[in-house]
Amino acid sequence: MSELTELTVRLRDGLPEDAVLTDPDVLGTYANDMASFCPAGAPAVAVLPRTAEEVQHVMRTASALGVPVVPQGARTGLSGAANATDGCVVLSLVRMNRILEINPVDRIAVVEPGVVNAVLSREVNAHGLFYPPDPSSWEECTIGGNIGTASGGLCCVKYGVTAEYVLGLDVVLADGRLMSTGRRTAKGVAGYDLTRLFVGSEGSLGIVVKATLALRAEPPRQLALAAEFPSAAAACDAVCRIMEAGHTPALLELMDRTTLRAVNALTKMDLPETTEALLLAAFDTPEPGPQLAAVGELCAAAGASEVVPAESAAESELLLQARRTALVALEAVKGTTMIDDVCVPRSELAAMLEGTAAIADKHGLTIGVCAHAGDGNTHPTVCFDASDEDESRRARESFDEIMALGLSLGGTITGEHGVGVLKKEWLARELGPVGLEMQRAVKAVFDPQGILNPGKLF
Template sequence: MSTLVATLREGLPGEAVLTDPAITASYATDMAGFCPAGTPACVVLPRTVDEVRHVLRTAHGLRVPVVPQGARTGLSGAANAVDGCVVLSLVRMDRILEIDPVNRCAVVEPGVVNATLSRAVAAHGLAYPPDPSSWEQCTIGGNIGTGAGGLCCVKYGVTAEYVLGLDVVLADGRLLRTGRRTAKGVAGYDLTRLFVGSEGTLGVVVRAVLALRPAPPPQLALAAEFPSASAAGEAVAAVMAAGHTPSLLELMDATTVRAVNELTRMGLPETTQALLIAAFDTPDPAADLAAVGGLCRAAGATEVVPADDAAESDLLLAARRAALPALEAVRGSMMIDDVCVPRSRLAGLLDGVAAIGRRNRLTIGVCAHAGDGNTHPTVCFDPADEGERERAQEAFGEIMALGLDLGGTITGEHGVGVLKRDWLARELGPVGLEMQRAIRRTFDPLGILNPGKVL
């Protein structure tokens, strides 16, 4: 360790290398539960690309593992330390280097917070659409690493669709530039897409060129109450089949609604078994909401309430963003699943999750980016109750198995990390797993980048 720290300090300011165990321990985990974490040898906080290259060259030469981190808001353990590693925290690389309104792109460092970028480009009449629920804390580098989504993805797509190019420091310290900043480009293999969602296992992103869009008009929302979660799922299918493109289509089941009310005192309707929130940012959102409201009623909605203005719409979205912290407060801890299924199978997943909760005698709340079929069944449990912890783990696995059985995937936007590593093999199959491992070996033959994650 003394050689490691001394060599790191040769190319880094003294305050950028942290070795106090009380401090480094605070960097050991992200927000996921039930994921093992080791003790880092040190934490480094570089500010420049050259400093990141120095860290990787040092680690490569000494064969020391490196765990890249952003804001550690992840939910799969992908940023968890391993024993003896260098934790490479990129939060100090937080500059927006350029905003280009003509080419509709921004150039940023990985530590830029999602909401900070969104507000900066809004001043130019532009928008960066991907908006995870943690957008006020999560970083662009972390979003790229996990392939993050958000509430608006049903209309505007996920992070991968906005990453035009990357600067990546490879495991041996070489700097790789991928992609472009042009509107079109198909030269060579698409290495940019390969890095998106790779969770720091192929290289460390130090710069990103991101596509922007013209800022949309303010959106208008409605809330529809349903007698069952599956009825809300059927309404989602009807809305999408009718050709509507809402700017968001979000669902909260009864457990989630009650939890949000308990945490925020927002006064959401607790008589409902499922609350569907739809919004449009079209030229005539009221007309679109009226059409969707009719489809919701036809699917069994007991109440459809359109917001009067953008302020009321924002309150509904704030309620949805509060869902995960509210569910965590129910029993003191939670395991957040991230199963995504075809929209046509959403009702089946919701009914199946409810059955899993009853069978395991657990509270499981579901919030979802329903327009994408991307659900977040959240298993609430008391961490001090060993039996409840075991049932929570069992239920978590049953939900993932259900998602695969319905033709879905084990993760829509949170990534694999440690939490779902064993399940990835089941989804990919032996040939797919072999090819992905071969790709990883090509980029990192010594296996020092985020070991134990993903594959």
């Protein structure tokens, strides 16, 4: 019996027939996520379990045979973390999509990893509650994927990132054992914080099969303003003024002129294209008017050419939708993008944007920048024609130079997209040799065979 046949037979012994996929054409659709320049192998089989017990069976089988396992959610990631390796088992968790509990008293939700972010958000809203993490791909991305990459979103400046909302996890380990971490309580400091260890681990330490998430009371609908600036530096100056003054906006987002033009081309929203940068600020407090007025004054003091408050929550949502479509719009410019995810101190935001513009000029490329400006998380997006070998080379070089720029400004190579395959070399540079050694040691404890998502992170 061949190794492939033995693997498939053993998997089918503990899984429904429709949960084990071997057709090569079908397997090809599970090979990679949305990142460019990330190699992907050919999986031997894809499995789609519906229960934790079925995931345990998959891991026991893979461990016994020494076969690598690549966990996947909706594959909306941007770092190659969900890319298959040759001969692996692709473990897709999208069928584990039940919301098991919403508890308004304890303000928690208990969910399976395949629950889509937007679905959870709407369900908890119906209970007067709020799940803050909201990546741009929230209509598609799953909670398991959000946990794997420690993702963020537009409202991070006020509410923080995924890690701050994961209270506890059920995790299937590499050998098939089931472990519970964390708690349901509002507080708890018993032992090492293994829950946080799994958040952002990109499926390299275990398979999340259940998550207990913290919720908040649903805030009032956001009211926003848009401020136009003659330069990215002026917009960044406004960001610094807003934060220094002690304001806590629900979001503070920036789009440069390249991004604005791309969004207009895709959506026909008629955003201003003559301005060099557009800053969006929003508050979700009961009476946001005075705060918006104060922020508007700070924008004007920083050199804004125009400050336009939204007249309604619906108009505010339209502005936010423009920001959510930015990455898709930039991809339409040339057909392919490399999306950087460099986070810098807010005080270095202007230097980051100016340096990115210089890199674009140096390589003769279109690089649009949108940013979660309130927390310094920039997304320089390199637009290029993948069929043009020279342009592709310049795109990769510019991508690396942007990451180097971020590190030189005291930043990090990823604020919310993760490392995956795309940034392995840069993770080593950021951590240094001792930090990298300790990370590998942690990996070896949880996955001594090295079968969980091999080739990712480091």
